[in-house]
Amino acid sequence: MVIINSPMLYKSKKSAFTLIELLVVIAIIGILATISVIALQNARAKSRDAKRAGDIKQVQTALELFFNDNNRYPTATEWESGQIYSTSTTGTSTYMQVIPSAPTPNDGSCSANQNSISYNPSPDGSSYSISICLGNTTGTLAPGPKCLTPGGIIDRDCSCGDDIVDSRDSQVYPTVKIGGQCWLAKNMNIGTMIGSKLADDVTLQNQADDNSIEKYCYGYIDQDDAAEIATGTTNCGIYGGLYQWHEALQLPTTCTTPTAVDCAVLPTDPCCNFATPRQGICPIGWHVPTDTEFYILESYLTDVGQTCSASRSSVWDCNTAGDKLKEAGAAHWTTATSTNSSGFTALPAGTGSNAGAFINQLTNGIFWSSSVSGVNAQHRLLNSGHSDVLRRPFPRVYSYSVRCLRD
DSSP states (O other): OOOOOOGSSOOOOOOOOHHHHHHHHHHHHHHHHHHHHEEEHHHHHHHHHHHHHHHHHHHHHHHHHHHHSSSSSHHHHHHTTEEEESTTTSSSSSEEOOOOOOSSSSTTTOOTTTTSSSSEOOSSSSSSEEEEEEEBTTTTTTSSSEEEEETTTSSSSOOSSSEEOOOOOOOOOOOEEEEEEEEESOOOSSSEEOSSTTSSSBBOOOOOOOSSSSSSSSSSOTTTTTHHHHHHHHHHHHHHBBHHHHHHHHHGGTTTSSTOTTTTTOTSTTTTTOOOBBBBOOTTTTEBHHHHHEEEEEHHHHHHOOOOOOSSEEESSTHHHHHHHSSSSSSSSSSSOOOOOTOOOOOOEEOOTTSSSSETTTEEEEEEEEEETTTEEEEEEEETEEEEEEEEEEESSSBBBBEEEOO
C-alpha cells in the first residue's frame, strides 16, 4: 500500500482569535476611545475658556470706548438691551453690536452664575464688575471665578445668584441679581440675641458699641423670660435680627441715642462723616446700602410710565415696586398682593421701637440705609397695605432689618 502524503488531500486548518485575545483587543479599543474622548473634551473646554477670555477683552474695550464718549459706563438697563450703544435708545455710536453670552456648559468647578458674564455697574457709573469663570488655566489666568473691572481682572467671585456662607457664623444667605445690583435675598441675622430692655423691663437697652454684634429678636424683651427667649429665637430664625442704626453700621452708641448729633449742623462728626460703602454688620465684600442705592433698586422695579422720586420724604412712591420686593403670598404678609418677582423676598419683620417694645410684625418690613438725615437716618418701608415703597428719615434708636448689597 502506497501512502501519499499530500497537502491537497486535506483542508488546512486556519487559526482564530481566542476569547482572551478578543477581550484584550476590545479593551485596547475602549482605552483608545476613552483617551480620544477625554482629549476632545479637554480641547473643547480649552476652546470655551479661550472664547471667554477673548469675549471679555472685547467687552472691556467696548465699555472703555463708551466711557470715553459718555464719561460713565452703561447702566444696567442699557446693558440688558443686549448691545452697547452711545445711549439707551440705540444712538449713532455702536461699541458692540451683540454682547456675547458665556459659552456653555460650565467648565471646571464654575457654577452657572459664575459663568454668566453678569454686569454690575456702580451707582454713579464710574465703575463696573463683570463675572466670568475659567475652567482651566488660560494664559496667565488661573482657573476659577474672576471679576472683570476697569482696572483689569481680579481673582475673586463677583457673580450673583449662588448662596454665600458668612464666615463669621456659618449662616447661609441666598443672593439675587436685580438690575445691576446683587443683593442678599435674606435679612441679616448675625449677632448675640439680647433683650430689648434691662432687667427691670422698663429701661431701653441699647446695643453696645463694642467688638461684638448684638441683635434684638422680635418678642424678646425681658432677659429673664424663658418664653420670650424662645419666641425671639424663633422670630430671628424666620425674619432675621433687628438692629439699631449704629449697630447696623458698627458705629458708636452715641450715634443712635435720642441726643445723637445733628448731621446737618455737624457734618464732619464721625457719626455723619464716614466712608461708604460701609460694611457694618454685612459679610466681607458686602455693605449696608446707601439711600441712593435703595433708589436704584426701587426705580428699577417701578412700572414703566410710573414715577419714583429719589428725594421724596415720608411719601409712598415707586408704584408696585413694593409688591415686587415682598415675599409672594400671605404666608407672612397679611395680604396676598405681593409677587416677589424681583427675588428680593422681603419679610415683614416688624420694628423695635424707641422704648424697647416690638410692633408691626406681619405688617411692616423696614430696612436701614447708611445715609444720615439730620438727627435721623433714611430707611425704606414696605407695608402689607401698600404696593409701593416709603422713603422716610427716622430716629436711629429704632431697630430695623438690614439687607446687604454687594460691593
